[in-house]
Amino acid sequence: MSQTKASVSELVRHWQDVPGGLMPALWSIQNAFGHVPSHAVPEIASILNLSVAEVHGVISFYHDFKTEPASAHSIKLCRAEACQAMGVRALETFAEQRLGVKFDEQGPLVCLESVYCLGLCACAPAAMVDGKLHARLNEQKLGKLIDECESTEAGAHD
């Protein structure tokens, strides 16, 4: 634990004198640990001369910042209009059933996340799986991606 704490402070100090450095500081922590641990919040606040409430407020405002350790894999399926026009609603149901989780819930191995637009609207439906982009999805392709996640232990974001 003490090692983790040291690393947090090291990461945050880098942004100490940068105007508006809280967001990049949080990103650097999340990139290092996979989430922003709650015990890190007071330390972040103290180094950046902010209140704990301010830091917590920022973490909780943004969908991307996670406060719990992430599942080994993440599937972010785009649920916005262009993907809807290409049948993503059926894929949403398919993915929830195959994975046995609801959207934005942590599964044992895979977290199925909503994302509203990956900018791949001309080759919809699209998803980002462990940081890798996939387009023109159908049940077969998405099923294969889910299989791949389930057959390996750790994802690219670890």
Next chain:
Amino acid sequence: MTKTITAYVPADASAVALGADDLATEMAQYCASAGIELTLVRNGSRGLTWLEPLLEIDQGDGHRIGFGPVTPADVSSVLRSIDEPGSEHELAVGRVEELPLFAQQQRLTFARVGVTDPLSLDDYLANEGYIGLQNALQMSAQNIVSRITESGLRGRGGAAFPAGIKWQTVLDASSNSHPVGKGKYIVCNADEGDSGTFADRLLMEGDPFCLLEGMTIAGIAIGAEQGYIYLRSEYPVAHATLQAAIAAARDRNYLGDNICGSGKHFDIEVRLGAGAYICGEETSLLESLEGKRGMVRAKPPLPALAGLFGQPTVVNNVITLASVPVILAKGAQYYQNFGVGRSRGTLPIQLAGNVRRGGLFELPFGISIREIIFDYGGGTLSGRPAKAVQIGGPLGAYIPEPMWGTLLDYEALAEIGGMLGHGGIVVFDDSVDMLEQAQFAMQFCAIESCGKCTPCRIGSVRGVETLEKIRANEDRESNLILLDELCETMRDASLCAMGGLTPFPVTSAVRHFPEDFGGEQNA
């Protein structure tokens, strides 16, 4: 004699999502084993997304023959076919620059996208890059701003505010006293969150120096020394590309101290968002850049007078800033000559959703919706009749077939109750349920509202509930009236465009597709 070819495989996110990285690997392996000397360029996307991954091969004559969409399994047959005169590979599309849907465009802002190596500064310079900056360095600040005003360039982010007037306001403003803020700022809004839009992404991934040049010119014009690109986290490819381009530009003195020996200083930093749609709204974006929750600010004060860290700030969209170099290189009149009415220049139209040929087409303002869907897009991909198009992102209106003669310009769309926004068009076939789309618009607003003002925060939730009752045929008539009143409140009383424009997709769906809301006309 060893055969030598140059091959282009896009590194653009859409091409990558369709397998371009595997294609590039296979090209390298195949050529190595076949004794072909390969120069592989990872270009941007030409925007012809239905052909991605689009492999282009130049055998040394300067002509690029296209093949698409190509999978790794096609590589050997494609490369064999180029050696056999008269043979036509089934994926061959001919010379890419002569493809009608490419050649018919007026690519001003996207002139280099798909053509050059996005990360080669030499390539950029060899293709008219940084001419605009060199011209700007010879001009007075006021002359640069006047040239932008004369060009008629309007903000491409959606609000269509004249860019020159915004710049003029910042030029005329003086810095404020602030504990953190110094001088003035250029902020590039690259939080392209609207579904159906990807022009910013294509530009940043395909020609990042163009954006950097536009921002640098803006900085010199208004006297800013620091620029920020606020980029959404959903664009990892663009992030890497921008970072690399900034480093290359700094190396060669196009950013940093003493730009091109002019004595002027300007630098750019990329800041990553964190998945909040509302941060595409400029004041929310500024809050986020300051390291806060992305809560919308009340205006006034305008960001042009008190923006980032309390200082006068130009906030422009990617395409707005990327249109600046060509205006400075070729003149205001050159740009002005494109377009119709008060919509001058070109518009990168993004065609998406259920459409055979989706992608980006840069055209002068004034093409009709129908021409775009059918002449460019080739109709729906599903082959079913097209029923509706949503123009301008999740806050844009749904437009029915009888209105598709409308021209794509800011004023014409406003007249039919729509908005052009960032130029994204999403096509839906007749299987779409417009009540479901209306409900999604409210749902999306509920998810993404910053929560500062009540009409948006509560109105959207009530909107979802009311539409659910309409679906269940529960007091349908009175609930439709309630929905209309709710929309009116959101439109008139919300603090920003999120709550203010969410009613557009909702009311347009009710008005134009009453059959999906239970039958009766409800105009």
